[in-house]
Amino acid sequence: xxxxxxxxxLFTLSLIFISHAHLAASTINFKLYQDVCIEYxxxxxxxxxxxxxxxxxxxxxxxxxxxxxxxxxxxxEQAMKNSTISQHYLKNLMKTDPSPAIKECANQDYDGxxxxxxxxxxxxxxxxxxxxxxxxxxxxxxxxKCLGALKDDPKxxxxxxxxxxxxxxxxxxxxxxxxxxxxx
Numbered sequence: 461x462x463x464x465x466x467x468x469x470l471f472t473l474s475l476i477f478i479s480h481a482h483l484a485a486s487t488i489n490f491k492l493y494q495d496v497c498i499e500y501x502x503x504x505x506x507x508x509x510x511x512x513x514x515x516x517x518x519x520x521x522x523x524x525x526x527x528x529x530x531x532x533x534x535x536x537e538q539a540m541k542n543s544t545i546s547q548h549y550l551k552n553l554m555k556t557d558p559s560p561a562i563k564e565c566a567n568q569d570y571d572g573x574x575x576x577x578x579x580x581x582x583x584x585x586x587x588x589x590x591x592x593x594x595x596x597x598x599x600x601x602x603x604x605k606c607l608g609a610l611k612d613d614p615k616x617x618x619x620x621x622x623x624x625x626x627x628x629x630x631x632x633x634x635x636x637x638x639x640x641x642x643x644x
Contacts, residue, residue: 491523491525492525492526492527492528492531492637492640493513493516493517493522493523493525493531494513496512496516496531496535496633496636496637496640497509497512497513497516497633499636500512500632500633500636503632503636504632512629512633515629515633516535516538516633518538519534519537519538521534522534522535522538528637528638528640528641529584529585529588529641531637532584532588532591532634532637532638532641533581533584533585535630535633535634535637536577536580536581536584536591536630536634537581538630539577539627539630539631539634540574540577540578540581542630543570543573543574543577543627544574546570546623546626546627547566547570547571547573547574549619549623550562550565550566550570550620550623551566551567553566553619554566557615559613559615560609560613561609561610561612561613561615561617562613562617562620564605564606564609565606565609565610565620568602568605569602569603569605569606569609570602570606571602572598572599572601572602572605573599573602573603573606573627575598575602576594576595576597576598576599576602577594577595577599579591579594579598580592580594580595580599580634584638584641588638588639588641588642589638589642591634591638592635592638592639592642595631595634595635595638596631596635599627599631600631603624603627603628606620606624607624
């Protein structure tokens, strides 16, 4: 068998295993947060499963979650906490770098991001689809404005892009957890 045929078969088998990962996860009795991290790894990159687990385990309540409603709420609470810390970081950065981009991100954009998480949290139980909509629409809008302001600024703000990436991670994880409430 030539090398390209072997690699093609290996690739196909990998796709089959990845596409069935959710089936295996449901029969092994993973904790809810572990199941969501496996889904995240399948959706994004299998190497990110460990990163996801570590991030979620930083809140000791998350591994104890018994329902997806509880898990979703805890993930969104953690995202709000991290966003508040990020906003404080940006406001402190404004003291030494008063650029319009940092000012916009630190104030109105992160206010919008935190409000979107709060609105999503308020809708976990009554309407998880509305919670997802807040994450996609309102949080996405505020995040997009911040990224747009940074793009227009000539200075590279690597640390702010890391904060935005963190937002994307929590948004994705929250949505995956909320989807379990919709699929019931």
